Amino acid sequence: LFWILRGRTRKPGEPPLVKGWIPFIGKALDFGKDAHKFLEEHRRKHGDVFTVQIAGKFMTFIMDPLLYPSIIKQGRQLDFHEFTDKVAPLTFGYPPVLGTTFPGLWEQIKRSFQLLQGDHLAPLTESMMGNLMLVFRQDHLNGAGDWRRGSLYEFCCSVMFEATFLTIYGRPVTGIRHGGMDRLRDDFHKFDNMFPFLIAQIPIWLLGRTLAIRQKLISYFLPQHMSQWTNNSQFIRRRAELFEQQDKLKDVDKAAHHFAILWASVGNTLPATFWAAYFLVSQVEALKVVRQEIVDVLRDSGVDFSTSSDVMLSKEQLDKLIFLESAISESLRLSSASMNIRVAQEDFSLRLDSNRSVGVRKGDVIALYPQSLHLDPEVYEDPQTFRFDRFVQDGREKTDFSKDGQKLRYYLMPFGSGSSMCPGRYFAINEIKQFVCLLLLYFDLQLEDGQNRPGLDPSRAGLGILLPSSDVRFRYRLRSV
């Protein structure tokens, strides 16, 4: 018992070890409260590399971004997929994919991610534009030019959820919009609120109605329902084909895989869209510059914008929106808190730089926590301030950020890194750009008085873009152009 309670002790060559006073749980509670603050305090005490016991796992944090490249390029001894194949099935409710039950499926799923990128991005982007325009036109562009009131997060979520859904999964054969979208989104948010607990591997039966809600969400994607949809993305078509080839995959498992993609495609995009819109609307100067940039790009391609007609922005036009892209990067910098995780496959000595290594043990988690980099005043001056043009230099994208006089290879990491990097990142940036373009082109926008900048809800720390801790009231009216 003594040895169990005493637990692990630090060996020579290993990083400083931080254990809590509760065996097993360790420092999980402190970490969960404010991960960024927790890690900064330990960095001050222990230096740039230290190991913390969190919920039964030993996690070695690498805090110096100059050391990130050596972790990201380590492939063989540090694995990511073993971790996702354990956690994602428990969270979304499908059987693990690695192993011999579903031969070749893992590799094929990985390959399907290419359908979100490269040449496939243009048709996806075009389809998203049409769907955004459809939802804007039918739900928000249908009145006279009076001021209307709304809640910005709710506004962003309702438009982006539906337009993304239509783009990825298609529309009903019998119409142009799905019925019951609000209910689906409502269930999605209920599931999403429980997402951190599921990722932490808390059994779903301990989480109230979460299992029933997940079953309802999954059943939405059963083959008999999806066969009633048309115009879906090549990405989803390909995945559906792959699942058909697997005899042992039940219909409900196929549906659970499709549901997982729903989470991946909107779970981060909804809050990211909110933050981009919020920061722009909260700064008159930023809004003016970005709106003018959009109008100029349209004019350069021969379009004189007017709110009475629909607008299309192609992938090429979106690529030219340097200030908008910078504003989105800046809002991602301020709101993202994803953790990059690798699991040590054996006991070994992890090389950090040319003269430093640390010992890690098989099963230990090596973690990068880029929020610390994003809020580091040595890298980003005045890091809590939103500067819409922070990522622009001499009329082009700024990529030159440094620490301790050395240029950083990784300075903005909302989408993860290396082998676990988000395959939907280009699509995500494009759809956020498209949404903001429509918002700024069609509406005059104002925040209602007396509201502070909303805080970041810490419950998703480590998992992606943080949600606002409260919604923001705003006013909007059709512009007179």
Ligand code: HEM
């Ligand atoms: C994975 C972020 C939008 C599809 C990831 C990961 C991050 C991330 C950090 C890696 C997870 C990890 O390392 O554990 C984001 C952010 C988004 C976004 C910040 C929006 C602002 C999207 C969109 C799609 C998508 C729009 C699809 C349409 C995926 C998929 C994975 C993933 C399929 C899993 C990749 C794998 O298993 O290797 N995302 N994502 N994401 N993302 Fe995104």
